[in-house]
Structures are given as structure tokens and as C-alpha cells.
Amino acid sequence: MSQNFPIARPGMRIGLLGGSFDPAHAGHAHISRIALRRFALDEVWWLVSPGNPLKPQGPAALADRMARAREVMPDPRVKITDLEQRLGTHFTADTLNALQSHYRGVNFVWLMGADNLIQIDRWDHWRDIFQRMPVGVLARPGLLMRARYSKAARVFANAKLPGWRSRELAGSGAPQWCFINMPMSAESSTRIRAAGEWKSPARGA
Ligand SMILES: Nc1ncnc2c1ncn2[C@@H]1O[C@H](COP(=O)(O)OP(=O)(O)OP(=O)(O)O)[C@@H](O)[C@H]1O
Numbered sequence: 001m002s003q004n005f006p007i008a009r010p011g012m013r014i015g016l017l018g019g020s021f022d023p024a025h026a027g028h029a030h031i032s033r034i035a036l037r038r039f040a041l042d043e044v045w046w047l048v049s050p051g052n053p054l055k056p057q058g059p060a061a062l063a064d065r066m067a068r069a070r071e072v073m074p075d076p077r078v079k080i081t082d083l084e085q086r087l088g089t090h091f092t093a094d095t096l097n098a099l100q101s102h103y104r105g106v107n108f109v110w111l112m113g114a115d116n117l118i119q120i121d122r123w124d125h126w127r128d129i130f131q132r133m134p135v136g137v138l139a140r141p142g143l144l145m146r147a148r149y150s151k152a153a154r155v156f157a158n159a160k161l162p163g164w165r166s167r168e169l170a171g172s173g174a175p176q177w178c179f180i181n182m183p184m185s186a187e188s189s190t191r192i193r194a195a196g197e198w199k200s201p202a203r204g205a
Pocket residue numbers: 017018019020021022027028031111112113114115116138139140141185186187188189190191
């Protein structure tokens with residue numbers, strides 16, 4: 001299954017940012033750059049998903065979302081991938097399992113915005129995600145308190161690494177997670193779609 005899979009050497013520190021990217025925007029680019037620096041990562045891989053299992057309306061065509069993502073994020077340290085499509089996985093826990101099996105010895109970190117920390121307890125096998133690899137959470141406007149008191153934050157309270165130790169996260173075992181409070185971007189795909197600024201020929205149901 002290695003055809004067209006990005007290359008990664010054992011020991012590399014790679015952040016995985018999963019998302020619909022429908023479309024990709026400056027907020028994704030912003031948190032990727034912050035994650036590279038604050039978690040001392042070698043690379044960030046965007047996992048442009050075939051579709052979020054919790055969203056009833058399918059996203060725009062994968063090829064269109066990939067093309068837009070490449071325009072938005074030309075930084076060579078950030079790889080735009082359709083790995084979930086290639087792996088045939090839909091749930092994040094399955095994707096991370098498959099990637100760890102394929103890339104033995106690579107230090108992966110699951111990255112997500114604060115909105116997803118708030119709702120991750122609705123994801124399939126969500127505790128396994130925290131048990132499997134370190135998790136880096138990036139602040140999103142207006143969500144600080146809800147994120148702090150979210151179920152996931154409470155369940156894994158003892159595994160929280162303080163922000164000033166963020167550079168240790170990628171090399172640490174799991175469960176371990178870290179919340180980064182930084183200058184935030186208010187951009188969202190919802191706003192861009194609502195403004196009619198993103199049109200894709202194919203949109204799934
Ligand atoms: N402005 C932002 N600040 C912090 N995190 C963000 C931001 N935009 C997106 N993210 C995070 O990036 C990942 C992928 O996001 P996604 O593709 O769903 O974009 P979105 O703008 O949240 O989309 P939508 O508005 O359709 O929900 C998620 O973990 C999300 O929390």
C-alpha cells in the first residue's frame with residue numbers, strides 16, 4: 001500500500017491535521033505553522049478526508065478540495081494528502097491505527113482545533129485516539145472555556161502537558177495532550193461557503 005504515500009523516516013515528528021477542508025483557508029495554514037513551531041515538528045500532513053462521519057451533507061469533490069488546499073498552503077513542510085481515501089478509513093481511530101502500522105518509529109501527533117476537543121467524545125473510539133498518540137490542540141476564537149471543561153479535557157486531565165512544555169509533546173508517549181493558546185484566526189470553511197466564495201462542481205449527499 002505504499003504507492004503515493006508520503007515518505008517518513010523513523011524518528012521524524014509529524015503532525016496530522018485531519019479535516020474536511022471544504023475549503024481549506026488561512027486558519028488551517030495558521031495553525032499548521034503554529035504547530036510546526038510550538039510542537040517542534042518536522043512536518044504537518046493534512047489528511048483531506050473523504051467525509052466527516054458526523055456531517056450529514058457530503059463535502060465537495062476530494063480532488064477540488066486537494067487542489068484548493070495546495071494553493072492555500074504551499075509550505076514544503078506541509079504535505080497535502082488523501083491518505084484516508086487511500087487507506088479506505090473514515091474514522092480517525094482507524095486512520096491513526098493504519099498510519100502507525102505503516103510508518104513504524106515515526107512520532108505522530110494528532111492535531112485539531114479547540115472545536116474538535118469539545119466534540120471528540122462523540123467520535124468513534126475517541127479514547128483510543130488519546131491512548132494511541134499525543135494530541136495537540138490549537139485555540140479557536142470564543143471556545144477557550146468550553147474546551148477547558150470539555151469531557152475529553154476532564155477525562156484526560158492527568159495527561160495534560162502545560163503549554164510551555166509543548167516542544168516535548170511529539171516525543172512523549174500517549175496519553176499526553178497539550179493546548180496551545182496563541183494569536184487566533186477566526187476563519188472557517190462555514191463562513192467561506194456561506195459567503196458563496198467556494199464553488200465545487202461535485203458535492204456529495
Ligand atoms: N481558524 C481555526 N483555528 C483553529 N483551528 C482551526 C481553524 N480552522 C480549522 N481548524 C481546525 O482544522 C481542522 C480541520 O478543520 P475543518 O476542515 O473542519 O475546517 P472548519 O473551518 O472547521 O470547517 P467547518 O466550518 O466546515 O466546520 C479541525 O481540527 C479544526 O478544528
